[in-house]
Amino acid sequence: MQPLTLDALNTMPTAEFAAALGNIFEHSPWIAELAAERRPFARLADLMAAMTTAVEQASSERRMALIKAHPDLADKTQRAAGLTAESNAEQTSVGLDRLSDAEYAAFERVNSAYRGKFGFPYIVCVRRHTKDSILRDFERRLPNDTATEVATSIREICRIAALRLDQLVSAGERLAVNGRLSTHVLDTHGGTPAAGIAIELFELCGLGDNRLIARAVTNADGRTDQPLIHGRPLPMGHYELVFHTGAYFADRKAQRSDPPFLDIIPIRFAIAEAEGHLHVPLLVTPWSYATYRGS
Known part of the structure; x- marks a missing residue:
């Protein structure tokens, strides 16, 4: 399979561009569609900035839908039902597919507490964390108010997207994500x-x-x-x-x-x-x- 290049993305029809980048943001191809209007992109960072701008300028309802499109962490039911390939790879990379009984119980507890308080899933860029630091981050964020957690969730979603984009698209200048x-x-x-x-x-x-x-x-x-x-x-x-x-x-x-x-x-x-x-x-x-x- 040929790597996806920035030059190719700059010349694709909008529908093809959106399909190629549709899951950079989980189940949200509308972000790529809006970013396509800002082409051509000279650098990968410019493409990421355009996608981030699309999220920041979206309605609060659309941003909440983006947050709710993400799965809970270490959820066996969701994993069995089928995570996206990207989410599955990300959760596997940190070992969330092979938790001890004590770890699984801890993730179940904090997932339930977070959803119970905020009404949406806890989101963190797991590739930047270990299992223990994710659990610490859960506990640190639980006392926050809803507005703070919405803003934090969007920031973490953009970090996830930047890593996905850097892996997917071949360009001369990489994103500063590693x-x-x-x-x-x-x-x-x-x-x-x-x-x-x-x-x-x-x-x-x-x-x-x-x-x-x-x-x-x-x-x-x-x-x-x-x-x-x-x-x-x-x-x-x-x-x-x-x-x-x-x-x-x-x-x-x-x-x-x-x-x-x-x-x-x-x-x-x-x-x-x-x-x-x-x-x-x-x-x-x-x-x-x-x-x-x-x-």
């Missing part, structure tokens, strides 16, 4: 980058099992060949990086105790900026280690 998490390991005992160290990245989950996000091995520069998270937002939440340094120093016959003083080193940290670049390095000897927040 982040990056990277690491490197420096052997400060030998004064060299540490190659061959196995690394694991886990998402820490308060109500379920911790979730393995990535595995990698450091290269000759002490870095991983690819960032641990890239090409997507950094899901906000708590994480643990695990560095297997014992085997590295054993291979180099570094002076060490038996068993080694340091073998597996865990570093726990939090991500708060979904579109940022977070660098979490390790500076290590057989007896000590340090880290810092880089970018």
Whole structure:
């Protein structure tokens, strides 16, 4: 299948344009139809701005219909009935299709409380969150008034749409919707980058099992060949990086105790900026280690 390009969108008939972009905003092709009137678009950001303007200038009734077009999070009935492909992929990406019993009960509770108070589904751009941070966001937003939640829901819908658009349309200049998490390991005992160290990245989950996000091995520069998270937002939440340094120093016959003083080193940290670049390095000897927040 050929990628959809901005040049192609600029020349499509309006009906074809609306069909191609109809689910950038959930079940709401009218937004693409209105944006089509502003063509041609020089940049993907211009197209996103036109679609956002269409939402902002719509009637309150139409904006509420847009909010209500979205599914509840982690709802087994809606999933069985058939989510849109976009919503299904988004909920799956954060693990909402495989919750523990405690997590499922927590999502049911907050979904019901939110709908009971506001009369519409809780909406958040799940690709920017972990399961735990979604639950925290639920609790933080529940005390709000309806006007605040309508405005917040529209803002989150536009974030969802920007990510969908960035994935769907090929253009030279991408939208600023993704982040990056990277690491490197420096052997400060030998004064060299540490190659061959196995690394694991886990998402820490308060109500379920911790979730393995990535595995990698450091290269000759002490870095991983690819960032641990890239090409997507950094899901906000708590994480643990695990560095297997014992085997590295054993291979180099570094002076060490038996068993080694340091073998597996865990570093726990939090991500708060979904579109940022977070660098979490390790500076290590057989007896000590340090880290810092880089970018």
